[in-house]
Amino acid sequence: MIERVILMNQAFIPFESISYTKRFLTNCYEKQSLTQAKTLSYHTSYSFIYHLQQGRLYFQQASSSPIEIQPMLLFYGIVQMLKACVLTVDPYYPENSAILAHGVTTRKRKKQGYRFLDDEIKVQKNGLFLHSLSKMFHVKQMPSEKFKMNALMKQIADMHPLYSTMTNQEISLPITYRSQSFSISSTLLDDLHMTANRFGLFLEQQNQNRWFNRQVGIQSNKHSITIPLLFKPTLYQSPPWLTSINGDHYILRKREDFCPLPELSIHYLLLYNLSMICRYEAEWWGELHHNFEGEDLPYIKQFLSISNKKLPLLIEHYLRSKE
Known part of the structure; x- marks a missing residue:
């Protein structure tokens, strides 16, 4: 402390x-x-x-x-x-x-x-x-x-381990950051009941900070989806990417759980x-x-x-x- x-x-x-x-x-x-x-x-x-x-x-x-x-x-x-x-x-x-x-x-x-x-x-x-x-x-x-x-x-991503323990459910999926892109398990599309194209439209609606590179578009296969970024979202303006205090990124698995407010406001x-x-x-x-x-x-x-x-x-x- x-x-x-x-x-x-x-x-x-x-x-x-x-x-x-x-x-x-x-x-x-x-x-x-x-x-x-x-x-x-x-x-x-x-x-x-x-x-x-x-x-x-x-x-x-x-x-x-x-x-x-x-x-x-x-x-x-x-x-x-x-x-x-x-x-x-x-x-x-x-x-x-x-x-x-x-x-x-x-x-x-x-x-x-x-x-x-x-x-x-x-x-x-x-x-x-x-x-x-x-x-x-x-x-x-x-x-x-x-x-x-x-x-x-x-x-708040740092709350998710407690949710997992208390509810015996994983409410989010981890995100891997690579050069100019995020990679997420393709199970997210099943969780959200969306196709890759529909998820792309959803991200555009969430794209208040213009981080999503819509011109490149989302790429998907059986195992993962890749989301191109114009820049890496910062800690203070992360939605819909939720960032832990350690800098790890997550995304919620239910559409109704999404909230566009920045974490400071939360x-x-x-x-x-x-x-x-x-x-x-x-x-x-x-x-x-x-x-x-x-x-x-x-x-x-x-x-x-x-x-x-x-x-x-x-x-x-x-x-x-x-x-």
Whole structure:
């Protein structure tokens, strides 16, 4: 844990220099052809630094805190980090008070027999969530207004071994990366009930970041399918490829499990709900950690452990892409 904190500190150390941060933000704004990029970076650099510092402090405290309060620390950590990331693409943030809202909501009172994995979160029209999606990842239209916790957790590749143990089913297939292509077992087409051509059309629909080389097209045989890439998807913008913290790639085996949201947004939604539960549903939250009933606790504990390690890495990868 200490080594991870040291590495996280090293990744963000350059941004403790105001001159470096100004150059970094100026470069970000010039790439967007914004006028007066240097002046804009002068106005945003200190806010950027302070958001990063606060985010790091929350993450560091979460790594050494009891699990019962980790959701709050991790959620406020990702909020601060996302605000810093937004400033790299939107120097005018926040333009109004509506954008300062979290942008999501959950059912306030949990019904009897409540199960976290079945709970839903609803996206609101205004707030940080949609604003960060639009500015950072160019997601203009949401695939849905509501998302189930179980569906969101499946978007995190590092959760899949636990799903395999708990359900005795493999929910994803590993992907082999070769030069400018992905190779996957041909059983994926059977799982998705698609032909190779239909799968190619499906990928074009998912192709928000223009990584799929449609001109070359998908090649298939009895054993595998090969998907040509224009470039290798990065950790922070991986859908429909799910990337583990070790850099391994996976793809879900059921069509209904696919979600086009980037992983940073997935963590944001899950942590928001968990932070609300541990603050306002103290009785359910306390019993969860002591009576061991149901299956929620293993998934929640595993997710918090992954989120604690992976969130700084996701933020680092995003910021590196701006250099």
